[in-house]
Amino acid sequence: GDSVTQTEGLVTLTEGLPVMLNCTYQTIYSNPFLFWYVQHLNESPRLLLKSFTDNKRTEHQGFHATLHKSSSSFHLQKSSAQLSDSALYYCALRTGNYKYVFGAGTRLKVIA
Amino acid sequence: EAAVTQSPRSKVAVTGGKVTLSCHQTNNHDYMYWYRQDTGHGLRLIHYSYVADSTEKGDIPDGYKASRPSQENFSLILELASLSQTAVYFCASSSGTGTLEVFFGKGTRLTVV
Numbered sequence: 001g002d003s004v005t006q007t008e009g010l011v012t013l014t015e016g017l018p019v020m021l022n023c024t025y026q027t028i029y030s031n032p033f034l035f036w037y038v039q040h041l042n043e044s045p046r047l048l049l050k051s052f053t054d055n056k057r058t059e060h061q062g063f064h065a066t067l068h069k070s071s072s073s074f075h076l077q078k079s080s081a082q083l084s085d086s087a088l089y090y091c092a093l094r095t096g097n098y099k100y101v102f103g104a105g106t107r108l109k110v111i112a
Numbered sequence: 113e114a115a116v117t118q119s120p121r122s123k124v125a126v127t128g129g130k131v132t133l134s135c136h137q138t139n140n141h142d143y144m145y146w147y148r149q150d151t152g153h154g155l156r157l158i159h160y161s162y163v164a165d166s167t168e169k170g171d172i173p174d175g176y177k178a179s180r181p182s183q184e185n186f187s188l189i190l191e192l193a194s195l196s197q198t199a200v201y202f203c204a205s206s207s208g209t210g211t212l213e214v215f216f217g218k219g220t221r222l223t224v225v
Contacts, residue, residue, distance in 0.1 A: 043218075045202070050212065
């Protein structure tokens with residue numbers, strides 16, 4: 001079935017260092033839609049960025065990701081972490097029947 | 113900004129009791145979803161619906177029922193609440209076209225004792 005894998009449960013970084021959160025997916029759907037959602041403490045998840053196009057970089061709020069269908073990956077990156085980036089990040093896949101499947105989430109903790 | 117409203121925002125229920133979580137959206141979205149959030153498991157889909165009077169099972173439907181009496185309203189029903197159903201529940205909606213963004217409600221914290 002469809003699934004999303006986020007290998008890191010917790011990533012701790014010093015402010016100013018680059019961020020990379022991993023996301024891989026499995027789906028039988030040939031045109032997957034991939035998303036990154038961010039959830040700050042005591043808030044609900046909200047969309048950070050999305051992509052449907054193979055090998056095209058998408059950016060938003062300093063974060064970027066590129067969908068690579070060849071490796072079924074959609075890693076989230078940022079050049080320099082900020083304290084305010086501390087949050088829970090979810091990678092999500094929209095399947096052919098309009099289900100949204102989320103990964104287990106990666107908690108990013110940025111320290112001074 | 114899309115609006116999804118959940119009620120109640122928190123609830124304490126007794127084991128074996130019936131619990132109904134309600135969700136209302138004003139965005140004219142066709143798709144509505146119920147997720148539960150647990151540490152280490154992320155967001156898991158319980159039920160979803162793409163049209164009024166019809167619901168579909170998600171990935172973890174056991175112990176839950178859903179009802180979509182209108183396009184705007186989507187309820188999650190726990191007929192016999194159990195301790196393992198203690199979690200935060202999120203309702204969400206999506207148009208199915210356009211931006212494809214899923215909009216979440218603020219969540220309901222359910223504690224079963």
